[in-house]
Amino acid sequence: MDTVKIGIIGIGGIANAAHIPAYLQDKRTQVIALCDIDRKRAETAKKKYFKDAEVYEDYMDLLANEEVDAVDICTPNYLHAEIAIEAFRAGKHVFCEKPDAITVEDAEKMYAASLEAEKVLMVMRNNRFNENSRYLKKFISKGRMGDIYVAKTAWKRRRGIPGKGGWFTTKELSGGGPLIDLGVHMIDLTWWLMGCPEVDMVSGNTFCKFADSDVKDSAHADFGDRVENGIMDVEDLAIGTIYFKNGSVLQFEVSWASNIEKEERFVELYGTRAGAHWDGSKDEIYYENPKGKLCTHIVNHNDIIGDHALNLLNFIDVILGKAQPLYTPQQGIEMIKILSAIYESAANGGKQVKFAD
Numbered sequence: 001m002d003t004v005k006i007g008i009i010g011i012g013g014i015a016n017a018a019h020i021p022a023y024l025q026d027k028r029t030q031v032i033a034l035c036d037i038d039r040k041r042a043e044t045a046k047k048k049y050f051k052d053a054e055v056y057e058d059y060m061d062l063l064a065n066e067e068v069d070a071v072d073i074c075t076p077n078y079l080h081a082e083i084a085i086e087a088f089r090a091g092k093h094v095f096c097e098k099p100d101a102i103t104v105e106d107a108e109k110m111y112a113a114s115l116e117a118e119k120v121l122m123v124m125r126n127n128r129f130n131e132n133s134r135y136l137k138k139f140i141s142k143g144r145m146g147d148i149y150v151a152k153t154a155w156k157r158r159r160g161i162p163g164k165g166g167w168f169t170t171k172e173l174s175g176g177g178p179l180i181d182l183g184v185h186m187i188d189l190t191w192w193l194m195g196c197p198e199v200d201m202v203s204g205n206t207f208c209k210f211a212d213s214d215v216k217d218s219a220h221a222d223f224g225d226r227v228e229n230g231i232m233d234v235e236d237l238a239i240g241t242i243y244f245k246n247g248s249v250l251q252f253e254v255s256w257a258s259n260i261e262k263e264e265r266f267v268e269l270y271g272t273r274a275g276a277h278w279d280g281s282k283d284e285i286y287y288e289n290p291k292g293k294l295c296t297h298i299v300n301h302n303d304i305i306g307d308h309a310l311n312l313l314n315f316i317d318v319i320l321g322k323a324q325p326l327y328t329p330q331q332g333i334e335m336i337k338i339l340s341a342i343y344e345s346a347a348n349g350g351k352q353v354k355f356a357d
């Protein structure tokens, strides 16, 4: 096999912004099927990019197309597990947008279905593929940071609630607000840089203070369709701490809306030999030279094709047997466990939730 035939399910914001451009520049992939319950979206993508693709409204019909080797799920979160499990039953490889699923049980079922089908399961972790993240990961792996004992991460927006009133802000359909939407990016990236240590316990608090505001100042708020007078029963800010069995601690803050000056996202790592600050566009690494003088090493890689595309290309490489995945489904399950435990803690006023020994 040297070409992978792809079916994309859900032709909305992220499919158009990141997935379609990735496939268009990878000669080893051929998008042969497009599915959206809003047929016009699939038809538009066919007309613009994939003239020979079949168009479907029901994903089960796409899965019945025997030519499709792999599906790429870009639907609202609550559908990820259901579609992935059906896709494995139909013998397809699966790439799925983040978050893996909205419950731990669903994430586990997805993984079990992939094992039974002996097909690849990967979920988008595009921030791991950011060139600056990978530089930092290599630097850490060489032991140059020493032991990382404290980490802080945030993705904070001033006003950036995506698809307000629609599926993003409806708990039953999204699984939650910025904790599951942005936390799955930032907590995952930080945890991965720290070497995926085992969790001991978590605590967190969630707030919703901007459900009545319609102001937007973030391009990220353009994901998902807004629904006038729709539902907003998720948090707009989450804050908390993850304690690891090796004694290290990760503090996080994620928000779609808060009274800060402007949007920012970062990872900060405190190691015994060096410290680091990542902001997506560069790494700053701080260490002392043998004379005790502070040195700052700045690394500034530009992603030429983008981290989402690099993540999708890794999926294709894994299917073709040319690379190892930079994400494993077990790590995905652990991440959903962490996020779910933080929601549990928040529902109990921030009480710590202990993980099994």
Ligand SMILES: NC(=O)c1ccc[n+]([C@@H]2O[C@H](COP(=O)([O-])OP(=O)(O)OC[C@H]3O[C@@H](n4cnc5c(N)ncnc54)[C@H](O)[C@@H]3O)[C@@H](O)[C@H]2O)c1
Binding pocket: 009, 010, 011, 012, 013, 014, 015, 035, 036, 037, 038, 041, 057, 058, 059, 074, 075, 076, 077, 079, 097, 098, 099, 124, 126, 181, 223, 224, 225
């Ligand atoms: N990795 C990232 O940076 C990133 C960014 C944005 C969104 N996402 C994720 O991507 C997914 C989609 O988000 P989006 O912003 O593109 O949302 P969106 O609402 O713009 O697109 C979702 C699409 O799925 C379609 N859809 C809904 N139910 C369907 C079904 N049963 N069968 C087929 N199609 C169906 C909708 O009609 C819509 O076109 C979400 O899981 C979200 O968390 C990831």
